[in-house]
C-alpha cells in the first residue's frame with residue numbers, strides 16, 4: 001500500500017477516506033463556505049497539502065453530482081497535481097466557474113482525485129512521413 005503524507009490546512013473538514021463500495025477515487029472537501037454569483041470564477045480551497053510519492057501525480061475531477069448540486073464547472077476539466085507540489089503551503093484547489101448563483105458549504109464533498117503513475121520520459125523524433133495509414137482526420141468516423 002502506498003502511503004501519502006497529508007497536511008490538513010483547516011479545521012472542520014473531514015479527513016480523507018474511501019467511501020465504502022464507491023470506487024478508489026477519494027473525495028475532497030471545500031475548506032470554506034463560498035457563495036458565487038452566475039459567471040463568477042473562484043479557486044475553491046480544498047484544505048489539504050500532500051506529498052505525492054515520486055513517480056506519481058494526482059488527477060482531480062468533479063464528482064458526477066457536482067454540477068447538479070452546485071451548478072459549477074471545473075474550468076481546467078481535470079486538475080493535475082504534480083509530486084513537486086509538496087510543500088506545507090501547496091494547498092490543493094479546484095478552479096470553478098459558476099453557471100448560476102450558488103453556495104458551496106465548508107466540508108461539502110466537491111471533487112475527487114486519484115493518483116496515477118507518471119508517463120515514461122518521451123523523446124520526440126521529427127520526421128517527414130509517419131509510418132501509419134491515415135485514419136481520415138478529426139471526426140471522420142461519422143456520428
Ligand SMILES: O=c1ccn([C@H]2C[C@H](O)[C@@H](COP(=O)(O)OP(=O)(O)OP(=O)(O)O)O2)c(=O)[nH]1
Nearest residue numbers: 060076078079080081082085091092093094095
Ligand atoms: O486543479 C488544479 C490544478 C493544479 N493545482 C496545483 C497542483 C499543481 O502541481 C500546481 C500547478 O498546476 P499546473 O502545472 O497544471 O498549472 P500551471 O498553470 O502550469 O501553473 P504553474 O506555473 O504553477 O506550474 O497547481 C491544483 O491545486 N488544482
